[in-house]
Amino acid sequence: MEEELLKIKQEINEAIEKIENKKDLGDVKVAFLGKAGKLTAVLKGMRDVPSEDRPRIGALVNEVRSLVEEKISQKEEEFNQQELAEKLKCEKVDITMPSVGTKKGALHPVTSMTDRLVDICVNLGFSVIEGPEIESDYYNFEAVNTPKSHPARDMQDSFYFSDNILLRTQTTAVQARAMEMLKPPFKIVVPGKTYRNDSDATHSPMFNQLEGLVVDENVSMADLKIMLSVMMKRLFGQDTLIRFRPSYFPFTEPSIEVDVSCPQCHGQGCKLCKNSGYLELLGAGVVNPKVLDFNGIDSKKYKGFAFGFGIDRASMLFTGNTDMRSLFKNDIRFLKQSR
Numbered sequence: 001m002e003e004e005l006l007k008i009k010q011e012i013n014e015a016i017e018k019i020e021n022k023k024d025l026g027d028v029k030v031a032f033l034g035k036a037g038k039l040t041a042v043l044k045g046m047r048d049v050p051s052e053d054r055p056r057i058g059a060l061v062n063e064v065r066s067l068v069e070e071k072i073s074q075k076e077e078e079f080n081q082q083e084l085a086e087k088l089k090c091e092k093v094d095i096t097m098p099s100v101g102t103k104k105g106a107l108h109p110v111t112s113m114t115d116r117l118v119d120i121c122v123n124l125g126f127s128v129i130e131g132p133e134i135e136s137d138y139y140n141f142e143a144v145n146t147p148k149s150h151p152a153r154d155m156q157d158s159f160y161f162s163d164n165i166l167l168r169t170q171t172t173a174v175q176a177r178a179m180e181m182l183k184p185p186f187k188i189v190v191p192g193k194t195y196r197n198d199s200d201a202t203h204s205p206m207f208n209q210l211e212g213l214v215v216d217e218n219v220s221m222a223d224l225k226i227m228l229s230v231m232m233k234r235l236f237g238q239d240t241l242i243r244f245r246p247s248y249f250p251f252t253e254p255s256i257e258v259d260v261s262c263p264q265c266h267g268q269g270c271k272l273c274k275n276s277g278y279l280e281l282l283g284a285g286v287v288n289p290k291v292l293d294f295n296g297i298d299s300k301k302y303k304g305f306a307f308g309f310g311i312d313r314a315s316m317l318f319t320g321n322t323d324m325r326s327l328f329k330n331d332i333r334f335l336k337q338s339r
């Protein structure tokens with residue numbers, strides 16, 4: 001047995017020297033350490049060794065086994081190093097190459113229009129207020145001078161959950177809540193989603209409004225005109241003009257619709273403004289004193305004015321888009337284009 005072990009000691013050195021590649025190494029490993037390998041066969045014979053010789057032979061077995069294992073792992077490490085060196089040689093990184101780059105995202109046109117308008121209003125001293133999209137009939141209609149029998153209700157085709165609960169048709173509902181809560185004087189602006197049963201190229205069942213309300217002593221239509229003029233100039237440019245037309249809203253008396261000179265042709269007439277030179281953008285007016293009184297504000301002392309802005313329509317002007325529905329389809333090509 002001792003002889004066999006010494007023979008293995010010699011053979012492993014020879015076998016290692018002959019190895020040329022990883023496959024050879026695998027074969028040597030099996031030939032010496034495998035189930036039917038040389039060393040394993042010798043170990044099986046240990047039980048026949050007389051007990052007085054066991055310590056000596058045992059020590060020798062351990063020595064030979066460590067040697068075999070060490071030689072094999074040394075060779076393995078050698079191959080790994082070689083492979084790594086070759087890999088590094090052909091996988092050179094050229095740090096002067098331009099980077100792949102990351103694609104920049106952008107805000108949705110409606111979001112960015114809302115942000116711009118809110119910024120303008122905040123700079124003019126307005127506070128931003130939000131309210132629920134599921135609203136009671138009271139705040140959506142009654143508190144803003146549209147009782148149940150009022151013909152103006154027909155102007156808005158509403159989504160009702162029950163007799164008294166609906167998806168708000170106008171952010172005016174939040175203004176009613178604000179009048180109940182706040183003590184005048186105050187200036188608030190309410191951005192948010194609103195819902196009406198209406199869908200075509202210029203109407204969407206969900207659309208975004210931004211409404212403003214100012215309540216103070218001695219505010220008038222003149223203040224409203226100046227405020228809107230400043231806002232539209234900041235939004236569309238300093239040469240922007242605004243034009244008033246009489247209109248009707250139950251919330252305000254008198255009521256007006258506000259046109260803004262076309263930002264594309266500056267009033268000359270183009271496709272965007274259908275050659276009129278102006279775009280219909282806002283509804284506004286002096287708050288009906290009845291509405292103030294109804295919501296607990298003394299209309300003898302305080303006056304108010306209000307305006308409402310269609311955010312989707314305004315963002316369509318900026319993106320040159322003619323179909324409002326494309327704002328909500330999330331077509332990536334449209335979003336990229338309007339970036």
Ligand SMILES: [Zn+2]
Binds near residue numbers: 264268269278
């Ligand atoms: Zn135009």
